Amino acid sequence: DQQVKQNSPSLSVQEGRISILNCDYTNSMFDYFLWYKKYPAEGPTFLISISSIKDKNEDGRFTVFLNKSAKHLSLHIVPSQPGDSAVYFCAASASSGGSNYKLTFGKGTLLTVNP
Amino acid sequence: KAGVTQTPRYLIKTRGQQVTLSCSPISGHRSVSWYQQTPGQGLQFLFEYFSETQRNKGNFPGRFSGRQFSNSRSEMNVSTLELGDSALYLCASGPGSTDTQYFGPGTRLTVL
Numbered sequence: 099d100q101q102v103k104q105n106s107p108s109l110s111v112q113e114g115r116i117s118i119l120n121c122d123y124t125n126s127m128f129d130y131f132l133w134y135k136k137y138p139a140e141g142p143t144f145l146i147s148i149s150s151i152k153d154k155n156e157d158g159r160f161t162v163f164l165n166k167s168a169k170h171l172s173l174h175i176v177p178s179q180p181g182d183s184a185v186y187f188c189a190a191s192a193s194s195g196g197s198n199y200k201l202t203f204g205k206g207t208l209l210t211v212n213p
Numbered sequence: 214k215a216g217v218t219q220t221p222r223y224l225i226k227t228r229g230q231q232v233t234l235s236c237s238p239i240s241g242h243r244s245v246s247w248y249q250q251t252p253g254q255g256l257q258f259l260f261e262y263f264s265e266t267q268r269n270k271g272n273f274p275g276r277f278s279g280r281q282f283s284n285s286r287s288e289m290n291v292s293t294l295e296l297g298d299s300a301l302y303l304c305a306s307g308p309g310s311t312d313t314q315y316f317g318p319g320t321r322l323t324v325l
Contacts, residue, residue, distance in 0.1 A: 132313065141303050141316035142256075143219070163216035187256065194269040195261075198311045199246050 101125045102190050102205035107198060112212055117175040119207050121188030124169065128190040130198045133162060133173045136206070146173070159178045178211045185209070217306050217317030225323045227319065231292040234320045238285050238306030244268070245287040246314060247279060250301040262287055263310075288320075299324045 103112040103122045111117045119133075129150040130194045148162045148171070155162050172205035175182055188204040218237045221285050226232050246269075247259040258271040262281035281287045285306075291298055301321050305314040 105254075130311065134316070139301075139319070139321065141305075141318045144313050146314060147296055175238050177230070189256075193311075196310055197244065197261060197263065198309050199244055199255075199261050199305075199314055200258050200269040200271070201305075202258070203248075205255045211222075 236304030
């Protein structure tokens with residue numbers, strides 16, 4: 099049972115345009131959401147996170163939106179740059195054992211930004 | 214600050230052997246988590262350690278075990294290796310309980 103779903107395996111955008119990556123979840127207990135970026139043979143790099151008490155969080159070119167009623171979150175990258183080309187993972191957690199560190203990941207979306 | 218380090222970076226073993234992977238967290242971080250990444254299953258949570266105690270566990274067989282030392286460094290052990298254990302094993306560290314975790318570069322394990 100996949101609790102975090104990224105339904106688009108890949109996305110291609112032009113440099114300078116907006117990239118929108120989507121993620122859906124099914125577990126109502128999830129209260130913390132994160133986006134990671136990953137290159138092959140490297141560990142995921144943290145990008146941005148959002149708590150369930152918020153509906154938007156911004157950090158530079160990256161904005162994450164959370165729609166709790168729809169159990170949906172999205173990552174917006176504006177403007178997109180060729181260096182943003184990577185696999186993007188959505189992750190979620192629920193407080194467990196006193197920690198929010200047990201992450202459930204989506205399968206990832208490969209973003210390609212074309213010059 | 215130095216990031217999360219994992220050793221070795223690459224490992225080749227044969228079926229039936231056992232393996233130990235090591236992770237050194239970011240200085241000051243007390244939580245260490247382990248994840249397995251495979252093409253079929255994606256990134257899956259193995260377990261989390263905090264102050265030398267296992268705080269959370271994923272759905273992996275008992276062949277997968279771990280421990281954490283008093284300096285927060287952690288080791289993961291896989292016994293009786295199977296072909297399906299071939300994967301990238303990632304370690305992540307976090308400062309406490311609800312802050313962001315940061316990942317190391319991973320150990321690529323190949324089981325022949």
